[in-house]
Amino acid sequence: MAGLMDWLHRFWVNFSFSNEVSSQYIRLFDDARHLTYEHPSLHAFLDGGTSKYFAAWGAQSFTSGKRYWEMLVDSSWDWAVGICKDSWIRKDDGILDESNRDKFLLCVKRDDHYQLWTTTPTTPLYIERPLGRVGVFLDCDSGNISFVDVAKHSLLWRYDDGVCTFPVRPFICTGHR
Template sequence: MMIHGEYKKVHPGLHEIKTMQLGLLSDHRKFIEDQFQETEHAMLKKHKELHTIYEELLNMCYKPDVEMLQELGDLLFRSKSVQLRMPVPVNPVYHAIPIPGLMSRCNKFRVKISFHNEISNHDIMMFKNVQSLKLGCDLQDTYFSPGRSKYFAAWGITGLQTSVKQYWEVDVDKSLDWAVGMCRRGPSLMNGPAILKKGVFLLLHQKENNFNTLLTTSPPTFLYSEKPLERVGVHVDFDCGSVSFVNVAKSSLIWRYPDNSFRCPLTPFYCTEHTLS
């Protein structure tokens, strides 16, 4: 739906490209669905194998020691063999598809953002919020202990608006965890369940081990778009009340909030991990 909306703003001659891109997305969705079905089948098969070994181990407990020891070696070997061939998790990430003319349209509204407020070496809880969401925890009832990672955060002046549309970019290539977007009050994001607060329109990225998590707020929504590299663009339409995030390197749309998502004054916000581990 977001891609349909973007193509409504461009020349009608790009209709064939739009049809091709939507077809690619459909094919990719089918590929991911097939992967999920194959993994589900493999997990069910693995479950049956492990359950069989479990029942054999229970029955073995009632046998004489000598007989149990004779059978135990073969059973342990089978158990290790089953565990070595575990199903590989599916990575349901859609490849970024370039939209012709997207960057040229955004750059027409490029502005220089001044972050007048900055804090450094601060313990910000929003990235722990992401971990809790992935685990299905209730953020309102979760206790957040101070973490080892420290962050740099900056925000502008609330309500500063020089044009109906604005576009700006942020370099995100040198940080594992980052957040960028617009919010009602910058300091309010420092503590507590920030990603549940109203008036917060952020794109967040968190890297844990080898897995990248990308999500938006208002409400918290996990995205399966390709991780943006180098720079992320933020396009704000104050007239429509919408915020969009752009993968600059791929000239593709990551996410667009629907019209009338906000009516109150907003300020630019940026947060990044202070140092790479």
């Protein structure tokens, strides 16, 4: 899309990750890897495996205005970017649980291919995995969030207006099996 990146950069925000967790385990990527469709809904089946991960969320929370940032995801097999509430890491349920209100775009590697997913609703995306950076555009005023393939200047996914509840923080999680 011509002009997309210039428009998004008008809303650029710098922030630091003051909250992080590493060298622990989380079900996020294994949940996504083992999703299968069963009538009438989507269910996750776990084999008990876990992935090592690094997760971080921003020091600053957002409640109004428009914000844009980018995350480098090129070197990770598994990754998730998006927005989260402060309490996401303390939840006992999985991040892909439908009761979760955090919004992520995630990529998981299975065998020799990658699959992109969204959370809430958990939806597989049948598009190519972005290489390099993923842009995150948060519009607090309309309550939506969009993900952009920076290299291709194209929209990957957009959550509808009103799906976000505030305050939220930038979030990234990378994992390796």
